[in-house]
Amino acid sequence: MSRPKRFLSGVQPSGALHLGNYFGAIREHIRLQEQGEAFYFIADYHALTTIRTLPDGADRKAPAADLKQYIFDVAVTYLACGLDPSRAVLFRQSDVPEVCELTWLLMTVTPMADLENATSYRDKIERGKAADAGLFTYPVLMAADILAQDADVVPVGKDQKQHVEMTRDFASKFNRAFKSEVFKLPEHKFGEAPYVPGTDGAKMSKSYGNSIGIFDEGKPLEKAVMGIKTDSLPLEAPKNPDTCTVFTLYKLMATPAEQDALAAKYRAGGMGYGVAKQALLAKINEYFAPMREKRKALMADPGEVHRVLKDGAEKARANTRAVLDRARRACGLA
Secondary structure, three states: OOOOOEEEEOOOOOOOOEEEHHHHHHHHHHHHHOOEEEEEEEOOHHHHOOHHHHHOOOOOOOOOHHHHHHHHHHHHHHHEEEEEEEEOEEEEEHOOHHHHHHHHHOOOOOOHHHHHHHHHHHHHOOOOOOOOHHHOOOHHHHHHHHHHHHOOEEEEEEHHHHHHHHHHHHHHHHHHHHHOOOOOOOOOHHHOOOOOOOOOOOOOOOHHOOOOOOOOHHHHHHHHHOOOOOOOOOOOOOOOHHHHHHHHHHHOOOOOOHHHHHHHHHOOOOOOOOHHHHHHHHHHHHHHHHHHHHHHHHHHHHHHHHHHHHHHHHHHHHHHHHHHHHHHHHHOOO
16 A cells, blocks of 8 residues: 655744745644655754854854754744644754765765756846855755655745755656666645745745734734835725735635635725734734743643654664665665
């Protein structure tokens, strides 16, 4: 009997996660645990290429302490948002060190030109920034992460499709070079991730300073929501909900009936944007309240979080060792 379809994705621990992360990836990942075997890793090896120079810490004095906290925060966020350790595997990338040896084996068949054309590397060079070898070989480590778990499907955003294509290419080159079907070729999967605007209307991002945290509440949340940029139409004027950041965010959490009711108020006129912002604030509080409570319980019991990561690492490492053994035998290293 064949095993269920296996999903694999990773998230970099680079600070507090926001609504864009939740609606763009986390929510989809939680759904997939009901559809097959779900493996999610916290990409701390990958984070080493950026942790020293994140926008909120250009002169960071303790990158090690920051990274540990970010890793823990990501784990707590996934668990608070609904990841079920009995259905999905959550683990730290660095708890599976065999992935580094797998990366080296893949690099022996990886053309330099492929890495030079990788989006993550090319974009940084085009912006005139220095790129280290870690960023240059980033796609190979990512390929190793995917192949190490024998993943069938990798859920990605459209801007990340190239990474899955490169993974398939590296795996195919290795299989041909060593005349053995070592690696399974994964498929990409575009999720139903909506566009999530930030408080200034641009895409929500920590680096843009326009984000609303998943677990923000009280005064910080109120300040962020009430500070969302809107146009200058007078109160009595009809307004277009389809071009309003406030309404776009509201739609992510509201029922169809709630969306229709607020949209009607926009179009009728006589409503100021402050009313819409209050509706959004109430909806955020309602939607994320259970997750906030779950997070508080997890923060009070860090041992449970570390247990989940430890158990996840054992499962992920077993898969990786099996894949690495196949690769070593194919190369003659066994």
